[in-house]
Amino acid sequence: MLREDNIPIKDYFNIWFNREKRKEFYTTSISLYKTTFYHDKSNRFLNILFNDSKNDKEIYFSSATLLEPFEESYGTFLIKFLNANFASFKTFYRTFFCFYGFSILCEFYASIPSLKFFKTEDEFIETYQPIFNKVKPKLKKLQYLIKQCVDYMYNLNNNSIDKNYTPLEKYLSYSIFNNLFKYSTNIEVYYYQQFAHDIYHIASQSITPKIVREHLENGIINIGDSPIFHTSYLSNILYISLFEIASNTSIRIKVCKNCGKYFIPLRNTEKYCDIVYCENEVTCKMIGANNSYSKKRNTIEGIKFYRNNYQRRLMQVKRSNDEEIRIAFENWKKLAKEKIKEFNNNKISEEELLEWIKEN
Numbered sequence: 414m415l416r417e418d419n420i421p422i423k424d425y426f427n428i429w430f431n432r433e434k435r436k437e438f439y440t441t442s443i444s445l446y447k448t449t450f451y452h453d454k455s456n457r458f459l460n461i462l463f464n465d466s467k468n469d470k471e472i473y474f475s476s477a478t479l480l481e482p483f484e485e486s487y488g489t490f491l492i493k494f495l496n497a498n499f500a501s502f503k504t505f506y507r508t509f510f511c512f513y514g515f516s517i518l519c520e521f522y523a524s525i526p527s528l529k530f531f532k533t534e535d536e537f538i539e540t541y542q543p544i545f546n547k548v549k550p551k552l553k554k555l556q557y558l559i560k561q562c563v564d565y566m567y568n569l570n571n572n573s574i575d576k577n578y579t580p581l582e583k584y585l586s587y588s589i590f591n592n593l594f595k596y597s598t599n600i601e602v603y604y605y606q607q608f609a610h611d612i613y614h615i616a617s618q619s620i621t622p623k624i625v626r627e628h629l630e631n632g633i634i635n636i637g638d639s640p641i642f643h644t645s646y647l648s649n650i651l652y653i654s655l656f657e658i659a660s661n662t663s664i665r666i667k668v669c670k671n672c673g674k675y676f677i678p679l680r681n682t683e684k685y686c687d688i689v690y691c692e693n694e695v696t697c698k699m700i701g702a703n704n705s706y707s708k709k710r711n712t713i714e715g716i717k718f719y720r721n722n723y724q725r726r727l728m729q730v731k732r733s734n735d736e737e738i739r740i741a742f743e744n745w746k747k748l749a750k751e752k753i754k755e756f757n758n759n760k761i762s763e764e765e766l767l768e769w770i771k772e773n
């Protein structure tokens with residue numbers, strides 16, 4: 414028999430990871446205040462996005478389950494906490510708690526109200542804002558502690574101490590010195606995960622290697638997933654997340670060159686983050702790609718030459734009424750654009766482009 418699903422969900426938080434697929438899954442209970450569920454093409458399950466324009470009069474709530482968890486890219490919980498803005502209840506909600514729910518604050522505030530239906534927006538805010546105000550100093554302290562650790566591990570934000578040691582070595586030394594282990598006392602670990610996504614599709618009496626192969630391919634059986642970590646303490650979830658990242662030597666945390674947020678690059682050469690909180694948000698990666706593209710264009714001799722010539726020839730056309738000059742200009746413009754396109758697609762070199770523009 415496959416193991417039964419008896420991991421508590423309501424008012425608890427469960428998280429697990431898949432290093433190979435660079436994914437992170439979690440279950441929590443959240444209020445549906447200014448949130449939307451989003452299905453990214455590369456995800457199997459939904460993720461949560463903030464939606465400021467959503468104007469629900471009444472506020473419902475929802476929980477993810479082990480069979481239908483929320484899915485995020487690897488390390489998102491830690492990254493979102495590092496970047497969370499605790500300036501006001503509004504920023505606190507939109508940068509962190511709309512994704513993870515309030516129940517994970519129970520270590521700082523004894524009587525977090527159980528999730529319920531709110532008749533109005535004001536009722537919702539009046540319930541949680543005072544709690545936020547109370548726990549804010551503790552959240553900031555915790556964020557500072559984790560930030561210091563990450564800055565030290567990856568030598569970020571002008572921290573260049575112990576540069577010759579690995580992130581893991583520095584993480585362990587920081588953890589021992591600051592006794593981060595005190596944040597690991599409320600975690601239960603469940604070895605259940607391989608079938609967590611779809612146990613009902615696996616009939617134990619008729620299982621064959623052929624069926625196992627199919628399920629390995631379609632992801633119903635996934636031996637790449639970590640155990641499920643079960644806790645309701647924010648600090649303990651952070652402890653798990655930080656340990657997961659620190660012990661994974663194939664990834665690193667960087668600071669985005671555009672917005673200054675922490676992020677986990679897909680490739681080591683990446684400078685810009687792709688962090689989004691809302692639907693259709695333009696990422697720094699998109700902005701960065703455009704900027705470096707136009708910057709690159711301005712330094713290409715052939716393109717500079719083309720632009721100068723373009724202005725000069727356009728003036729000529731405007732000054733004369735000669736139809737032939739205009740046609741010659743249009744033809745030249747068309748051919749030059751094609752050549753630049755070839756250059757952009759790496760079909761011809763920078764030198765070849767310049768040569769052609771000069772010759773024509």
Ligand SMILES: [Zn+2]
Nearest residue numbers: 669672686697
């Ligand atoms: Zn950024």
